[in-house]
Amino acid sequence: MTTYLVRRSTRILVVNPNSSTTMSHGVEEAIRSIGLSESTEIYVYTAPPESPPSINDGDDIQASSEIVFKDLTTNGNLQQYDAALVACFSVHPLVERLGELQGSRGKLAVTGIFEAGVLASLALLTTPPLNTVPARKWGVVTTGKWWEAHLTQGVNTFLGVDPRSVNDKFAGVESTGLDAGDFHGGVDPSVIREKLKDATKRLLGQGAVDCVVMGCAGMAGLENIIRSAAIEKYGPEQGHQVLIIDGVRAGIGQLEQMVRNKRMFQEV
Template structure:
């Protein structure tokens, strides 16, 4: 929890949908370093010792210690939702800190709508608006804003063309390569993704082969090597320039140096230093703070 010298204007809940408290604790210094002194941050970790029974099916859903697949993210959403729903009135915004197409983002948005309907606040122009995003969505949106620009074809040719820069993702286990590629395609091109399965602005996904938990349990030199190698592969397997790379796991928070090393190996010192590295937690917090203050 952040302590501030001023009265916080807004409150944001950072949601870790797995049961690993050390992963939640690793996010705190990252968020604190952003110096949002007028924002109050709290943190939620999925309860480890409590299972949830889904009424419609009777299926019992335990907590997920490490989210290593799309099914894990879906199960963790089902597990967390009943614990988070009572907390919605307390906060202005929610950040789902799992790098995946996490259903909890949509669930929380739906629960916010239910609260608004129940309180009748939708008819009030001064409603207290609440916001939700996931670190995946935030990192993709931030990456697009960093790479996008329209350029003139020439001083005598006033036609405009979009820059050919791309963004990519470095993630954990190999299962995320297809999972996150599909999620990016559907986020940018709508349900079903692009007809070709490719998105021109997206360089793709490379993975370290480590789970989120193993990122912290594996010797640091091995983690650094795997992240650097994955970054170098991502860049070298893409014909267009990769100018933004996303950290594709909440457990990678604070590991930008390893990605930078891979950029320098692939591009050389000068170009490698210019690649932007996007931490989804930082991007997500920034987006939510701006949304709260702007009242979008």
């Protein structure tokens, strides 16, 4: 009797490029809440201790990229994975660098939680009839002030939008003034709640915002705070309709589909 493989599992590596194991645990909790196929396996990687414990600016982005890329290409056994998700809400070089590496079957399918959050928002925005009401919008709530310009520029570049033009669907980026590490034990929860609600309300104040993207992997599990801000700002009916997008969960779903598409459409 001859047997052969008919179906394969999908193996996804979630890369936390900072060295915080607490942050990785938060990412794990977000992953556990996803209804995944039984054939999908998720593995979480935390950067070595020399990587920044919290990524707060361009220097941290670059340092984490160099440290993690070296570690993964030396010790990561990337050939056993089909896809990788970079769990830092930024324009992170690891997305492009890992995408050039070989996985279990050809090049890795790679995205970041930034890119996944943008694509999920655009896919989920409601489209009103022409010439009736203003375009529905999406926007980002993030950590420190530095990220406002970085992420705004990143959105324009990713979508191919001229920064001098008006993007009717993008409400912008509002910051909490916190660092990523503050969301997991670094700051009193009441302070986190107050600052996150305030930033969310400022974003919603841009008008007709249907989607709020959590602009930090450390925000995983804090959807209820954003929801309460939406209800206070918009009222119960409209507030409950606002979509709150976690880039980790969005990225896992997109990578599952990317791997399936590669298997269906690539030359074999």
